[in-house]
Amino acid sequence: KWIVDKDVDNLKTYPQITEPAELLKTNELVAFPTETVYGLGANAKSDEAVEKIFLAKGRPSDNPLIVHIASKEQLQQIAEEIPAKAESLIDAFWPGPLTVVLKKKAGVLSEKVTAGLETVAVRMPDDPVALSLIAAADIPIAAPSANTSGRPSPTAARHVLDDLEGKIAGIVDGGSTGVGLESTVVDCTEAVPAILRPGGVTKEEIESVIGPVKVDEALKNAAAAPKSPGMKYTHYAPKADFFLVKGEPSFIQQLIEENKAKGLRTGVFTTLENKHLYEAADAVIGPAAAGDLKKLAASLYGTLRTFDEKEVDIIYGEVVPEEGLGSAIMNRLLKAAGHRVIEQ
Ligand code: TXA
Ligand code: MG
Secondary structure, three states, X not given: OEEOOOOOOOHHHOHHHHHHHHHHHOOOOEEEOOOOOOEEEEEOOOHHHHHHHHHHHOOOOOOOOEEEOOOXXXXXHHEOXXXXXXXXXXXXXXXXXXXXXXXXXXXXXXOXXXXXXXXXXXXXXXXXXXXXXXXXXXXXXXXXXXXXXXXXXXXXXXXXXXXXXXXXXXXXXOOOOOOOOOXXXXXXXXXXXXXXXXXXXXXXXXXXXXXXXXXXXXXXXOOOOOOOHXXXXXXXXXXXXXXXXXXXXXXXXXXXXXXXXOOOOEEEEOOOOOHHHHOOOOEEEOOOOOOOHHHHHHHHHHHHHHHHHOOOXXXXXXXXXXXXXXXXXXXXXXXXXOOOEEEO
């Protein structure tokens, strides 16, 4: 494990970056921070390296990986073409939590990165540690979130260790991640780009740059087949049974009482303001004030992991409005809950 100080100049020359960069070059796995969540990096050109990612995470091999780059020159090397709208998005949001899906250049990356697709997902993370590491390794880096498949994504080095200790060569620890939710994935291969996964950049922000975009049908309708292969798997799930609740706090209090009577331990995922209402529950976490979606996004996965430590049997979560960052938050909450919503 290397601990880095993001604020030093010329980070790229420090052993905390040059050592893990060397490991990446020799096809080992290294976890590193990005502005969204920690990534599990591997040389995207090597079958051997990329195979290790799927093994360490227990990830289905039909779920392609995002390729992380540190310069636009690297993009030219892996993408066959960059349509005008993709270019505009890149100019507006890179480095940042936006992933663009483009036609891939044949024969450059390991086929395992793209799971046999003709397209490649690419992003340039907005984190000095990630950018220095990718630049020092001087190769495109395939990196899914650095969690065991199905678990909440890691927003701190501790989470990576909890899931992957003993399975990877090392972790670059750059502290907690800022955004806390993964990047927005936008398919730019069609005339009208489509959001395949909501994330750190909102639909509203994207449309302000390139005009109307589509939203993959599967994001609106849980039964439709998603275009982003990863979106079909259960995700982000805490160990307890997690339910979202559309209703008043008094209704949630009633649910807590019913479970208590059955001898079950309950948790509530709520707001700072509502925390005090659920004293009957065994664990109440309200990490952000109502409406503070940035704070909620940043603490979402950590909160789901904390419930695991509290050993509750059932968790009730309050819903948030699906606007702005709220769309990505609700997408993750719904997946964590296996789309189970209790309506009052
Ligand atoms: O913020 C992020 O994007 C983080 C950090 C580490 O950069 N990475 C991340 O990777 O979330 P992962 O592997 O957990 O999610 C990648 C998503 C999956 O839903 C996958 O199916 C989709 O991107 N994806 C990758 N390549 C694709 C492609 N060619 N076409 C469509 N979807 C693709
Ligand atoms: Mg993931």
